[in-house]
Amino acid sequence: MNMTRRQFLKQMGLLSLMSIMPISSNSWAYLGQNDNLNKPRLIVIFLRGAVDGLNVVVPYGDSHYFEYRPSIGLPRPGMADGILDLDGYFGLHPVLASVLPFWKENSLAFVHASGSPDPNRSHFEAQDYMESATPGNARTPDGWMNRLLGVLPKPHNPIQAVSFGETTPKSLMGPMTVANMPLGRGAANKTPLDRTDLEKVFNGFYNDDRELSHVYHEAITARKQLMTDLTAETKAANNGAPSVVGFASDTRQLAQLIAREPRVELAFLAVGGWDTHVNEGSHDGQLARHLNELGNGLAALVPGLGSTYDNTVIVVMSEFGRTAHENSNGGTDHGHGNVMWLMGGPIQGGKVYGKWPGLAPDALYQGRDLAVTTDFRDVLYQVNGRHFGLSPTQLAKVLPGFSATPTLMEGLIRA
Amino acid sequence: MVWQKQIGLTGIIMLWSVALVFAASTEELSGDARIMHLINRLSFGPQPGDFERVKAMGVERYIQAQLSPQTIAEAPGLVETVGEIQTLHMMPMTLLQLYDTPKPPPGQKQDPDVVKAARQKAKIILKEAREARLMRAIYSNRQLQEVMVDFWFNHFNIYSDKNQDLLWLGAYEEQAIRPYVLGRFRDLLGATAHHPAMLVYLDNAQNHVNHSKNALEGLNENYAREIMELHTMGVDGGYTQQDVIALARILTGWGPCNLNTPSTNSFGFCFRPNRHDKDDKVFLGKTIHASGESEGEEALDMLAKNPATAHHISYQLAQYFVADSPPKALVDQLARRYLQTDGNIREVLNTLFHSQTFWSIADTGNKYKTPYHYMVSAVRASGLSVANYQIIVNRLNQMGMPLYSCLTPDGYKNTKVDWLNPDALLQRLNFVSAFTTAHMDPGKKVDPNQLDNTLGDVFSDASRERINAAPEGIRAALMLASPEFMYF
Numbered sequence: 001m002n003m004t005r006r007q008f009l010k011q012m013g014l015l016s017l018m019s020i021m022p023i024s025s026n027s028w029a030y031l032g033q034n035d036n037l038n039k040p041r042l043i044v045i046f047l048r049g050a051v052d053g054l055n056v057v058v059p060y061g062d063s064h065y066f067e068y069r070p071s072i073g074l075p076r077p078g079m080a081d082g083i084l085d086l087d088g089y090f091g092l093h094p095v096l097a098s099v100l101p102f103w104k105e106n107s108l109a110f111v112h113a114s115g116s117p118d119p120n121r122s123h124f125e126a127q128d129y130m131e132s133a134t135p136g137n138a139r140t141p142d143g144w145m146n147r148l149l150g151v152l153p154k155p156h157n158p159i160q161a162v163s164f165g166e167t168t169p170k171s172l173m174g175p176m177t178v179a180n181m182p183l184g185r186g187a188a189n190k191t192p193l194d195r196t197d198l199e200k201v202f203n204g205f206y207n208d209d210r211e212l213s214h215v216y217h218e219a220i221t222a223r224k225q226l227m228t229d230l231t232a233e234t235k236a237a238n239n240g241a242p243s244v245v246g247f248a249s250d251t252r253q254l255a256q257l258i259a260r261e262p263r264v265e266l267a268f269l270a271v272g273g274w275d276t277h278v279n280e281g282s283h284d285g286q287l288a289r290h291l292n293e294l295g296n297g298l299a300a301l302v303p304g305l306g307s308t309y310d311n312t313v314i315v316v317m318s319e320f321g322r323t324a325h326e327n328s329n330g331g332t333d334h335g336h337g338n339v340m341w342l343m344g345g346p347i348q349g350g351k352v353y354g355k356w357p358g359l360a361p362d363a364l365y366q367g368r369d370l371a372v373t374t375d376f377r378d379v380l381y382q383v384n385g386r387h388f389g390l391s392p393t394q395l396a397k398v399l400p401g402f403s404a405t406p407t408l409m410e411g412l413i414r415a
Numbered sequence: 416m417v418w419q420k421q422i423g424l425t426g427i428i429m430l431w432s433v434a435l436v437f438a439a440s441t442e443e444l445s446g447d448a449r450i451m452h453l454i455n456r457l458s459f460g461p462q463p464g465d466f467e468r469v470k471a472m473g474v475e476r477y478i479q480a481q482l483s484p485q486t487i488a489e490a491p492g493l494v495e496t497v498g499e500i501q502t503l504h505m506m507p508m509t510l511l512q513l514y515d516t517p518k519p520p521p522g523q524k525q526d527p528d529v530v531k532a533a534r535q536k537a538k539i540i541l542k543e544a545r546e547a548r549l550m551r552a553i554y555s556n557r558q559l560q561e562v563m564v565d566f567w568f569n570h571f572n573i574y575s576d577k578n579q580d581l582l583w584l585g586a587y588e589e590q591a592i593r594p595y596v597l598g599r600f601r602d603l604l605g606a607t608a609h610h611p612a613m614l615v616y617l618d619n620a621q622n623h624v625n626h627s628k629n630a631l632e633g634l635n636e637n638y639a640r641e642i643m644e645l646h647t648m649g650v651d652g653g654y655t656q657q658d659v660i661a662l663a664r665i666l667t668g669w670g671p672c673n674l675n676t677p678s679t680n681s682f683g684f685c686f687r688p689n690r691h692d693k694d695d696k697v698f699l700g701k702t703i704h705a706s707g708e709s710e711g712e713e714a715l716d717m718l719a720k721n722p723a724t725a726h727h728i729s730y731q732l733a734q735y736f737v738a739d740s741p742p743k744a745l746v747d748q749l750a751r752r753y754l755q756t757d758g759n760i761r762e763v764l765n766t767l768f769h770s771q772t773f774w775s776i777a778d779t780g781n782k783y784k785t786p787y788h789y790m791v792s793a794v795r796a797s798g799l800s801v802a803n804y805q806i807i808v809n810r811l812n813q814m815g816m817p818l819y820s821c822l823t824p825d826g827y828k829n830t831k832v833d834w835l836n837p838d839a840l841l842q843r844l845n846f847v848s849a850f851t852t853a854h855m856d857p858g859k860k861v862d863p864n865q866l867d868n869t870l871g872d873v874f875s876d877a878s879r880e881r882i883n884a885a886p887e888g889i890r891a892a893l894m895l896a897s898p899e900f901m902y903f
Contacts, residue, residue: 121656122644124825141832158837165815168836180838192848193841201889202844202896205881212840212898219837272822277618277635328633329621 040387043267047318049275053339057110061089064359068325072280081283090352095288098295106350111340114374121334126319131170146174151394158222161266179222183250251297255304278329310345313387337370348414377402386413443774451871455903457481458558460792463869478768484557500547502540503585507611507683510582544585545818546804552791563596569826571607573616575819580612584819587612600758601719609684611671620670623690639663641824647718649727661698665710667691725753738778739830745772780902783831786814793895797861814842847895863890873899
């Protein structure tokens with residue numbers, strides 16, 4: 001996507017703003033059909049529980065890796081169930097063959113030894129810090145994606161940001177309205193409120209200036225729009241067959257919504273099950289099963305997105321990494337540095353970004369974990385600045401108090 | 416009932432006061448409004464007849480009775496019905512015997528189908544625990560006890576899908592939470608620390624000293640960290656990573672028994688000396704001399720007495736009973752009471768219920784109900800009997816608050832920011848729409864006049880006008896779907 005088109009879109013946004021009177025600073029107005037499928041999109045997939053990045057993008061060129069992980073270390077490239085080589089030093093977990101094609105066509109990149117500068121090893125705090133993008137400050141009430149939504153060109157629409165699943169994640173919490181999209185079996189079922197007589201009564205009931213009335217009207221509008229999309233999708237995708245429940249089907253649903261619904265610009269999906277303290281496994285086992293599902297899900301996103309893939313950035317992140325050494329339960333404990341994934345047309349892929357600190361004992365953070373050499377906000381800075389084209393003032397709103405080191409991630413987003 | 420009007424009038428006076436002096440927030444509720452507020456905060460909302468009952472007995476007597484639940488006669492039949500729920504009253508080792516996945520013969524791999532079948536069979540435990548919990552929350556006369564069971568379970572959360580916790584979650588609540596919800600905090604802390612369900616959930620079952628290699632290699636810090644971060648001192652409590660490691664070492668060897676080892680207590684707790692770190696430890700600046708299991712007791716004593724714990728627990732109680740961001744003065748007052756009474760929860764609550772803030776108009780009807788609270792209060796207000804608890808269980812799943820299935824050890828939050836969002840609001844409206852029209856108690860509809868009477872005049876003029884104008888068949892749904900009923 002080139003800058004002129006982005007400029008053009010911004011002007012479009014300004015023009016629409018002039019013609020539609022917003023109700024309040026964070027309200028939305030219907031955007032109509034002149035919206036554009038080519039504007040920048042973002043999908044964030046959060047791996048809750050701290051994925052073991054050293055067994056995702058494996059530094060097999062570092063001999064300490066095999067020394068530290070006698071039972072959960074992955075077999076070297078070329079061996080049975082071995083690591084899939086990426087660049088002669090790093091390699092992928094063998095169950096991730098599904099995403100290798102994207103690496104080869106240069107739309108998949110990794111940032112290794114990345115993470116939060118905060119030393120916290122609590123899942124909840126670390127997730128909170130990462131989702132608020134203010135490490136060390138537990139008082140930040142909103143998430144960075146909600147703030148991003150706030151600086152995107154107006155007018156806003158009620159399904160501009162969609163959280164997949166039951167509750168709104170911290171990343172999307174804040175003053176801007178986000179929609180929740182049900183997942184899995186039964187997501188498209190009719191509810192009592194889809195009955196027009198009840199809806200009519202409630203519309204009258206929630207018809208004043210109180211907080212709940214605003215929430216209600218946002219809910220009912222988003223519901224109608226998402227239901228229209230979902231019903232169409234389900235019919236097209238399933239062709240009568242029962243739907244599969246799981247991450248792969250969730251991502252398919254997400255991809256189809258984004259591909260056909262120009263109003264959805266930001267999407268968030270969380271996946272759990274990565275807290276592998278016990279019996280993590282190697283080429284098979286607990287982590288392998290989850291990674292397999294993740295890989296398949298990501299691979300399913302691409303055909304689902306169709307041409308939208310060209311202007312979509314997918315970020316896969318997790319709150320922190322895990323200890324370099326395996327523990328005596330065949331697992332790993334809470335660590336520090338980790339790997340971030342970046343995928344999509346705008347990504348200059350086929351490369352592991354970041355400065356590799358190595359796994360030598362004196363290079364480990366507090367003598368036990370992979371060090372962090374890239375602040376996760378440096379990656380988000382690129383996504384916000386180069387992909388969404390935010391100005392320095394807007395960037396300061398999305399990533400408050402952060403001074404980026406742009407040279408670190410040079411070239412991550414295509415010019 | 417005219418108490419809504421009183422709020423209105425006092426509210427106007429309050430606005431005047433704001434302009435004149437800054438003491439307006441201490442303006443207290445009075446009359447009938449006081450009674451309804453008390454019922455809303457100490458229970459899961461009024462059921463038919465509650466208002467009249469509490470008015471007759473008086474505010475103070477109601478508070479004291481609720482703080483001593485054993486003095487309150489239970490609802491007819493409830494004790495018997497709950498008593499008949501079999502798996503709820505079994506001991507952890509019995510549950511293991513009856514429901515654990517059978518071990519494969521030596522040298523053979525576990526058959527995944529066997530595992531699946533065993534988990535399926537064990538689901539009855541989850542089903543029964545959920546039914547018992549909802550039944551008591553809806554129908555018990557000891558409402559504050561039920562509020563506190565929910566509060567403390569979230570505080571000491573475990574997760575139904577973590578290994579054997581599927582078998583033990585009901586037993587855990589019965590044995591480690593319920594008996595202590597209004598007692599000493601130290602007892603609650605100790606009971607959870609000695610229950611196999613907690614030790615499995617937070618991986619202390621794996622926490623051991625490694626005698627042959629580096630002693631720290633067998634350590635699992637998970638439980639030690641969460642005890643301090645979530646259960647006692649709170650994340651800003653002032654402990655260090657070194658304290659986490661020290662507590663983990665102190666707790667090495669604490670775990671569940673298995674069927675071949677005799678338990679130390681009736682809940683199936685085992686201390687295994689051969690897995691315990693036998694060196695001295697320095698914890699929170701104090702040397703804990705190596706003495707086996709009693710080191711853990713010493714550490715739990717220290718934690719329960721710590722001022723940071725007093726503050727953390729007080730903050731959470733004030734957040735539940737007063738406001739999402741409770742005033743510092745109240746939290747400090749409660750923390751002082753906690754320290755004076757050696758962590759007596761009943762005394763801390765007694766102080767809370769007599770504080771000015773608890774009764775201040777500014778903090779009335781300001782707590783947004785969680786999905787659990789909302790549904791329990793709706794069923795209570797309706798006066799219907801629940802024929803099938805699965806309907807509520809399923810709704811809770813859809814609303815993102817599956818009972819006993821909160822994955823993270825911080826449990827479910829009770830603040831508005833966590834539960835007020837467009838989609839969740841639709842879920843509530845859908846629930847009451849279905850429920851008020853013969854969905855829950857087959858053949859019976861919610862009587863709108865009785866419901867109106869039960870709820871009192873909580874509605875704003877605008878809501879009241881719309882409720883009165885609505886067709887008879889949906890008036891009950893509208894009352895329960897009203898903005899006023901979303902709060903307590």
